[in-house]
Amino acid sequence: QEAKPECRGRWYLPAGRMEPGEGIVAALRREVKEEAGLECEPLTLLALEERGPAWIRFAFLARATGGTLKTLEEADSESLQATWWPGDPRSLPLRSPDILPVLDLATRYRRSPAHPPTLPRELPCSPLCLRLLLPFANAAGDLWVLLATAGTLHLPVVACGTSPSELRAGLRPPLLRLLRDCLAWEPQPAALGLLGLQHRPGGSGDTDGICFNVVLSIPPGSQRDEPPEPRDPALRWWPVREEGLRGRILQRLRAAVPVRS
Structure with a gap:
């Protein structure tokens, strides 16, 4: 239950900002402890929400491992109290309805992990950069x-821009520029998915970035028999002929953490 003057008394999921030098999981554990009184262990990312590099939110599914729920007697500037709510969250006065899609994702993940x-x-x-898995499959099943x-051959890495307009533009534009400028290709990509991410906290400014491993799939309607020839000699298409690897790549196209812009 929120303690902030602008939303005091309204309900929300435990949430907050990372502190300088803090890891993503450490921030999650700290916020849950401060706002709910519980220790927890993250199970998985449910979604990555973003409005460009300047605003990124990680939505996690976690399980409680200890502690006790915060009571009104323990209210402070972080929160008033916490509770397990068994009913419909829409019946509560919420700080914002933006947690409802996250709760829906959590329910569906627990039932059948996506x-x-x-x-x-x-x-x-x-x-702050994006490591891109860009697969191309034709109607014949070639990949x-x-x-x-x-x-050594590796997945392309694209750095996010730092100008004011780029910081607010979302994570997709740098990837679309890669397709347009390096491949002379302007398909209409499907949704961006997150495969993983890397971050090491507490380092200097040179090592305290975040790299998102993302997959960008191209809908069948915008494809042709072969991928477009790269204009940039630093890029090439690699045919995936090993059946096991091909199956794993195709499976991950359908099983990535959603990125919500």
């Missing part, structure tokens, strides 16, 4: 993946 458990990995990253050729 993607593998996905949690941040502690690896350093310099900018290619776009790779970068500098050094």
Whole structure:
């Protein structure tokens, strides 16, 4: 139950901002402890919500592992109290209805997981960037993946811009620019999905970034028999011929954490 003057007495999920030098999971645990009185263990990301690099929110599914629910006698500036609510959350005075889709995702994930458990990995990253899995499949069932050729072949990495307009533009535009400028290709991509992310807290400004591993799929209607030839020699299409790898890639196209813009 919120303690902030502008929404005092209204209900919301435990939430808050990361502190400087803090990891994503550490921030989750701290906010749940401060606002609800519980210790918890994250199980998976449910969704990544974003309005560009300047505003990113991680929605987690977690389980309580200890502590006791915060009571009105323990009210402070973080929250008034916490409770387990068994009924319809829409019957409560909510701070915002934006938690309802998250609750729906959690209910559906517990019933039938839509993607593998996905949690941040502690690896350093310099900018805020996107590592792209871009598969291309034709009607015959052939599959290619776009790779970068500098050094060992690897998935392309695109840095997010830092200008005021870029910080508010969402995470998709840098990827669409890659398709347009490096491939001379302007398909209408399907939804962006998150496969994983990496962040190492507490480092210097050179290593305290976040890298999102994302998949961008192209609907069948915008495809052709072969992928477009890259205009940039630093990129190439790699045919996926090993059947097991091909199956795993196609499966992840249907099983990624949703990215909501």
